[in-house]
Amino acid sequence: MTHTWRIDGVTDAAAARAAAARLAARHGVPPLERARLASALGARLRQCLAEGGTWRLTLGVRGADGGGDALHAVLTPSSDASTAGAGTRWETTVPLPATDRPDSDDDDSDSDSDSDSDSDMVPGDDPVALSRALMNADADTALVLDRLAEQEALVAFHRDELHQTNQGVLALHAELDAAGRAQREAFAAERRARNEAEDARRRLTFLADASAVLNTSLNHGEIVRRLPELLVPRYAAEVRIWLFDEEDDPHHPVTRPAATVRAARTGRPQYAADHPGGLRGVDDQPPSVLHPDRPLLCVPLLTHRAPLGVLTLSPPGERWDPDDAVMLIELTRRAGIAIDNARRFEHNRDIAETLQRALLTELPTTPGLSLAARYLPATHGMNIGGDWYDAFHRPDGSLITVIGDVTGHGLHAAVMMSQLRTALRAYAVDDGSPGRLLTRLHKFLHRLQPNLYATAVIARFHPDESTLTWAAAGHPPPVLRLPDGRVRALDAKPGAMLGIPLEQEIADHTERVGPGSTLTLYTDGLVERRAEGIDPGIERLVAALGSFGPAELDADLEDAADRILHPLLRDSVRDDDVCLLLCHLQG
Structure with a gap:
């Protein structure tokens, strides 16, 4: 069945809006959808009243595109009216539930008479009827507001949960950031420890290999020759060896740095430079007059009996790494023992050869x-x-x-x-x-x-x-x-x-x-x-x-x-x- 209303003024518009709401209620449209239909229709009617002229509202039930029935509303200007808004058409469709349809809807006639319209039309001159219709509309509105309040409460609940979640996420981010910093610091410490261990392994390997080279020879002259070859240029730019019992050329006497002479007298390593060396067991001395532009590390060649001489080194760069300096002092100690052993062997060998020739x-x-x-x-x-x-x-x-x-x-x-x-x-x-x-x-x-x-x-x-x-x-x-x-x-x-x-x-x-x-x-x-x-x-x-x-x-x-x-x-x-x-x- 199709219902049609003629709208000439605000009273007709209010009556048509109320009638549309009542018709939607009769066909089982849920309150929320009825409120949406009434709101949309009211907004369109206000626009039509603002444009002026006579309008025609048609409301009926027909099949929907997706299957089932739907309440279809169409608002068009009257064909006999000449208005500024003529030709403007508005329509909407509200799906109907599959059940709860009134029995009168079984009639498929499409009556378009005004008498059919008047049966569902709220009289415009009846204040009581209009008031009742408005009260019914307010009931739908109240229901919508209740639903809205529920949604607002739900939104507020979720907003609180979201806020708590955000706080947790922020705390988690802070913890992750702190963990990341701690991990980076741990990685850096591990890298430093690995580098230090690798440097220590490198020094120990060099010390062991160099000691093996020095101890394989029983000729002290060969040891003295090999020692600079082992140190230059990796650990020293220059190496000078002073053996006490080897006399210098009287025609070309050698002038030695003061730190070298002091190391020979005291038996302690000396470091001569314009900056303190800070080396454990090493005495700091002023820079050498002979070599003022470079540091000197002067280490005595010690044995179990007495010092054999002094080893004087200059660094390959501006200064030595403290651990490298400690390694050089230990190598010098081993070199002194190797030279002493070689000399003792040479002495005993000479005795043995003399005895052998005699026998x-x-x-x-x-x-x-x-x-x-x-x-x-x-x-x-x-x-x-x-x-x-x-x-x-x-x-x-x-x-x-x-x-x-x-x-x-x-x-x-x-x-x-x-x-x-x-x-x-x-x-x-x-x-x-x-x-x-x-x-x-x-x-x-x-x-x-x-x-x-x-x-x-x-x-x-x-x-x-x-x-x-x-x-x-x-x-x-x-x-x-x-x-x-x-x-x-x-x-x-x-x-x-x-x-x-x-x-x-x-x-x-x-x-x-x-x-x-x-x-x-x-x-x-x-x-x-x-x-x-x-x-x-x-x-x-x-x-x-x-x-x-x-x-x-x-x-x-x-x-x-x-x-x-x-x-x-x-x-x-x-x-x-x-x-x-x-x-x-x-x-």
């Missing part, structure tokens, strides 16, 4: 028999050991040749070697075979030094006999070259080492020899290598001895000794002493 006697001259000997000390240690050789005549005219090796190195081994040599010469005065001589040496050593052992080979040549008598005690076998060029090792079973806690009688062995024969006696340092043992070395010795021609050994036995050593000692580093004795019967 190795000259070989005797025997008609028809040539002798050649070589002794090479180990490249490590004091260049003195227990290897020894000897050759001497007995009263019966025979020649005794011996080569031996006392366990260990150093002065103690050399002293024991000297005692064995002297004892052997004493025992050889009496008539005794090589085996008997070794047996007596065994008993002598066991009683004199129970914890010291030795090996030896003794060979005896007699001018009236064509035989060679020999005996060995724990020693590598002699090597014999026959006149026809054949070479073999005399590998008859030897006796045990001299000095071991064992009763033994060492046996003699005899070999037939003739002119052109060569007997080679040697110590294990010539043939033994850690990686391969002793047998390959003996094979090389046999090959070297067999490489000579028939007349080469007769011509120059000394040259033959050197030619034998050369292929067997290719390495310049020797862990043990080397001793070689050649006995050649002239052809």
Whole structure:
């Protein structure tokens, strides 16, 4: 059903607005939607009244685009009126609930008569009806206001919650900011600690490597040369070393800084600069007159006995890092100990070499028999050991040749070697075979030094006999070259080492020899290598001895000794002493 109202003035407008509200209520439109419809319609009616003229309001039910029914309102100017607002059309649609429709709506007739309109029209001249309609509209308005109050309360509640949330967020942001600052500070502290640890590791690594370099040499001049190479240019721009016992050139005396001289007198490190160094254990001094533009760190080279000298350094930059300066002082202390150790070793080495030369006697001259000997000390240690050789005549005219090796190195081994040599010469005065001589040496050593052992080979040549008598005690076998060029090792079973806690009688062995024969006696340092043992070395010795021609050994036995050593000692580093004795019967 369609309802139409004619509106000529404000009373008609009020009545039409009230009638539209009543019609919407009849069709079950919710109060909120009714209030919205009445408000929108009232606003449009006021605009129409302001424009003037006659207007026509049509309100009816029809199908909506999305399905279901809707209350459709249309406000248009009357066709018989000529107004300024003619042609202005206004319409709106309010969806209707699916239920609660009045029974009269089942009539689908679209009556457009005024009589149908008047049935729902509020009379404009009836104040009571208009008042009732306005009261009903106020009820809808009150309901809307109640809903609005609820929403305002809800908004206020949410506003309070939002405020509290904002306060929490602000507090959280403050905590996060504080945590971020603390984390950044922790990261910075960790970075500083990591850098300090890396610097400390770098200094300790340098100190360890430099100490190893200084201690590998037993030549104090080499240590003095290497020390500046280690420090320049990383830790020092210039390094000067003053050793007290090395005299300066009298024609060109050296002028030294006052801080260097003070360090030599006091034995304490000195720091000479125009600013305080603040170094622990270091005395501050005014800048040097000789070098006023750069700091100087003067550190004495201390030892357990007395200072050896002073190390004077200038920094690679404006000044040293305090930790670097401490490291340099420690390195100087270690350098002083290394130089002192090297000097003491050089002193003992000189004594040992003098003793060694005194113990190795000259070989005797025997008609028809040539002798050649070589002794090479180990490249490590004091260049003195227990290897020894000897050759001497007995009263019966025979020649005794011996080569031996006392366990260990150093002065103690050399002293024991000297005692064995002297004892052997004493025992050889009496008539005794090589085996008997070794047996007596065994008993002598066991009683004199129970914890010291030795090996030896003794060979005896007699001018009236064509035989060679020999005996060995724990020693590598002699090597014999026959006149026809054949070479073999005399590998008859030897006796045990001299000095071991064992009763033994060492046996003699005899070999037939003739002119052109060569007997080679040697110590294990010539043939033994850690990686391969002793047998390959003996094979090389046999090959070297067999490489000579028939007349080469007769011509120059000394040259033959050197030619034998050369292929067997290719390495310049020797862990043990080397001793070689050649006995050649002239052809």
